[in-house]
Amino acid sequence: MLKRNFTEEQVMFRDAYRKFLHEEIAPYMEGWREAGIVDRQAFRKAGEMGFLMVWPEEQYGGLGDDDFRFEQIIIEENQYALTGDWYTTLHSRLVGPYLKRFGTEEQLQRFLPDCVRGDTILAIAMTEPDAGSDLAGMRATAIDQGDHYLLNGSKTFISNGINADLVIVAAKTDPVNNPRQIGLFLVERGMEGFERGRNLKKMGKKAQDTAELFFNNVRIPKANVLGDPTRGFSHLMEALAEERLIAATEFIAAAQKAFDLTLEFVRERKMFGRSLADFQNSQFKLAELRAELDMQQVYIDHCVAAVNEGSLTAVDAAKAKLVTSELLCKVVDEGVQLHGGSGYMDEYPISRMYTDARVTRIYAGTSEVMKILISRDFLQQDFKPFVDRL
Known part of the structure; x- marks a missing residue:
């Protein structure tokens, strides 16, 4: 895959957050799944470590860095650690920025510090x-x-x-x-x-x-x-591009994890004296997924750069949300199939990822709504061949 663009500080942030998930979140996920809710202490622990909200200014308790790549790292690492049920990004980068965009200074001072600490959940x-x-x-x-x-x-x-x-x-x-x-x-x-x-x-x-x-x-x-x-409708529309990028970032990361789990399984699983990875069917299925994953990862990373520049459009975000949700569902479905009967058992993570993935084509706007938004965009414009739009 082509080299991705993260700063040295962000690489260190990823290492620290990965360690935090391993020590403070992952060991408790199964209990939280059984309870149907994450313990509030998870938010407080993340807040203490500076992982809950990065973007608020220091006067409100944050780091004051609005670079979306910090949240991209958080989203990706949660998917890689299989802790995505703890949807910290909903609090931190999906809901929280409404306060920044539309809140008064009094509202920011009243609410943001507790949100950054994890004492107030959004x-x-x-x-x-x-x-x-x-x-x-x-x-x-x-x-x-x-x-x-x-x-x-x-x-x-x-x-x-x-x-x-x-x-x-x-x-x-x-x-x-x-x-x-x-x-x-x-x-x-x-x-x-x-x-x-x-x-x-x-x-x-x-x-x-x-x-x-x-x-x-x-x-x-x-x-x-x-x-x-x-103007609440306009306020909601203004935030939708980033919200759908958040969703797309989650979906492509989950798809990457599902691919890794499947690849590991087919390499180890034996059939007729050979590993599943030795069969052409497995190789062709995985090769197709690998190519699609790498292509879509590049598009998502470009969208992240665009949102940092303030140039991400609602239509481009809708494209990202549409294709990544559809790809995730394809990857987990192929993953279950290549796992065979094991893929239907909850002790194998691919089983849980399969059921988790189904909602991605529904929330943050259904796939059908994304298609409507995308088609309206090109149908309402005067026709120009692709080469004339470059």
Whole structure:
């Protein structure tokens, strides 16, 4: 594979984070999967080591380095260590930056230091039972009452839903006159009328707590409005490119891990007096996957460079999310097949990776929605041959 571009500091960061996962996270993952939730101490330990949030300025407790490659390393190492159920990036780089982009200085000072330390765990609540990829279909409302907003509605499939202390909730602020007008609201643990439902049982990612949230006349003070309460939809769209790059970075890393597990297995497994790796079928299957993995890794690394430059488009991120999720599902499926009966047993990691992977073609926008976004982009433009676009 072509050489990847990380700084010396980032290489040292990777070594330290890999050691942290090996010592503080990996030994407890099985217990957390059985419990259906990660112990809050995992967030605090990561915060103590400076691994939870890298980007916040030093005045808020972070390192003040917004280079996405630090989060890329965290995402990759979690997949390589099989600790991806602990979705620390959801807290650190998916939800946290909403505070940076749209928060007031008072909100940053009030919330960020505890988020960096891991004392406050973050979640974001957009999805509803009848509104997933189509955010305009949401029914939750937040009505201006003068000195506060009154929040009502429910959300579902919310990651970190049980652990979260601070939830960014999307709700309509003028449902009668402008049903597409959405605001974002900071809902804190303990607010009257804010309740959590079940910790939902899922096909995969067992240690990630995923919950229903309910809001019954929750009074949201104006100090907890995030950004412009009439421009929440735009706020969400502004963050989507990086969010989908986060997903794509996770998916390609998981696919790399699944390939390694499969390659190791076929080298050791014997059949008819030969290793599975000696059979042409195994070689051709793995060669095809190896080529696709290397090609997509290059694209993801280019997208990382683009997000650091501020030039990553929503369409380019949608392409990354689409192809990496589809490839991951292909790699784990081939991995199970090449493992044979062993691939169906949970004692082999490929089995768990297979069930974990299925949701990747759904969350952060389904594969079908990604295809709509990509096709709209080229269909709405005047046609130009590829050579004329260079």
